[in-house]
Amino acid sequence: MSDPGGALRAATPFRLGPLTLRNRITKAATFEGVMPKGQVTDELVEFHRRVARGGAALTTVAYCAVAPGGRVQRHTLVMDDRTVDPLRQLTDAVHDEGALVSAQLGHAGLVANVRSNRRPTLAPSPRVSGPAMTLVRGATRAQLDEVVGQFRRAASVAVRAGFDAVEIHLGHGYLLSSFLSPDLNRRCDDYGGPIEARSRFPRRVVAAVRDEVGDAIAVTAKLGMVDGPADGLAIEDSLVVARLLEGDGHLDALQLTAGSSLRDSMFLFRGDVPLDEMVAAQSPLVGVGLRLVSRRMFPHYPFEEAYLLPLARQVRDTVRMPLTLLGGINRIDTIESALGEGFDLVAMGRALLIDPDLPRKLLDGAVAEGSCIHCNRCMPTIYSGTRCVITHPEVPERPHPVAAST
Numbered sequence: 001m002s003d004p005g006g007a008l009r010a011a012t013p014f015r016l017g018p019l020t021l022r023n024r025i026t027k028a029a030t031f032e033g034v035m036p037k038g039q040v041t042d043e044l045v046e047f048h049r050r051v052a053r054g055g056a057a058l059t060t061v062a063y064c065a066v067a068p069g070g071r072v073q074r075h076t077l078v079m080d081d082r083t084v085d086p087l088r089q090l091t092d093a094v095h096d097e098g099a100l101v102s103a104q105l106g107h108a109g110l111v112a113n114v115r116s117n118r119r120p121t122l123a124p125s126p127r128v129s130g131p132a133m134t135l136v137r138g139a140t141r142a143q144l145d146e147v148v149g150q151f152r153r154a155a156s157v158a159v160r161a162g163f164d165a166v167e168i169h170l171g172h173g174y175l176l177s178s179f180l181s182p183d184l185n186r187r188c189d190d191y192g193g194p195i196e197a198r199s200r201f202p203r204r205v206v207a208a209v210r211d212e213v214g215d216a217i218a219v220t221a222k223l224g225m226v227d228g229p230a231d232g233l234a235i236e237d238s239l240v241v242a243r244l245l246e247g248d249g250h251l252d253a254l255q256l257t258a259g260s261s262l263r264d265s266m267f268l269f270r271g272d273v274p275l276d277e278m279v280a281a282q283s284p285l286v287g288v289g290l291r292l293v294s295r296r297m298f299p300h301y302p303f304e305e306a307y308l309l310p311l312a313r314q315v316r317d318t319v320r321m322p323l324t325l326l327g328g329i330n331r332i333d334t335i336e337s338a339l340g341e342g343f344d345l346v347a348m349g350r351a352l353l354i355d356p357d358l359p360r361k362l363l364d365g366a367v368a369e370g371s372c373i374h375c376n377r378c379m380p381t382i383y384s385g386t387r388c389v390i391t392h393p394e395v396p397e398r399p400h401p402v403a404a405s406t
Helices: 042-053 081-096 141-160 175-180 200-213 235-248 275-280 284-297 309-316 332-340 350-354 358-364 379-383
Strands: 014-016 019-021 025-027 058-065 100-106 127-129 134-136 165-170 218-224 253-257 323-325 345-348
Touching: 025 358, 042 058, 042 081, 058 081, 058 141, 081 100, 081 141, 100 141, 100 218, 141 165, 141 200, 165 175, 165 200, 175 200, 175 235, 200 218, 200 235, 218 235, 235 309, 253 309, 253 345, 275 284, 275 379, 309 323, 332 345, 332 358, 345 350, 350 358
Parallel strands: 025 058, 025 345, 058 100, 100 165, 165 218, 218 253, 253 323, 323 345
Antiparallel strands: 014 019, 127 134
């Protein structure tokens, strides 16, 4: 798995567009839960400083909305002029630790809580959305043109704030990925129909972001390979999307993900379903609703190390562009094997919540695997400050409740 001289592939630098990453381990976007009303707080800065200090080559600030209506809820950061200087404190802190930092740009679409945001959201086609708690209307051409402009402006903010990269969210039922889904996209214009047409709007956004930033920073995308439900995005279609994105030439890498926050979030997370904790984190009314839909919304998928690897291999066989493997990566032998198969980077999420120093420990040989037990009890903590409840069972001193009913 390592080279003949015994060195770890994971410890070698990697060229990502204009960037040089110090190693091959990155931090996947994980909603930090410490942004009351979208503010950049000391807790948010420290969250990413701590990841950088722990040895990851790149950390990703999650759910950076391109517009107020595109937030997941009102405690989501919006990439606008007001956040440039506060975000500069975050990027400087990460750089001081020798790491690089990316901003995940997205429009929540059907996943947006319109009651919390107090703004309407958008979808490819009319659809009743549980997270939105209403019927979401299909976007007009003029509204989609506006979204393209919003992604441009958000990318400009990222550059001015000192980010080294942006990650365009093309997964998990967000607006751009919903265009890829045959279930969610029923349009009859040139943005609907076969997968080549359904991918046209997301690809247009990717092109606009690259045009805006040029070669100043790296541009990547988080691509959903499958939604989970049988009538959602299938791997055959996402392989077509990957080829089209590669052919467009606007991306420096793809991070491969799966599952839908709208319909099947556990397809991404795998392992235990912390239903009691999720219900307790909501208002009583929303909690009752969660229990009623829990079997459909939160099916159980057993955890396996690198559980997205079988799907990701199909993408690896299809394109030559750099790929980041995500999903249940906890062991150094898993990382080395994935890099040996031709993946260029790996991304960790939950494993770094319980131990932010894990990348350094793995690369130094201090440990061979992380200590995450995949209980998923970290998931409900996004409402009070995202953390591992095993290492940090207490609620932070300055909690920021963001219950879905707000």
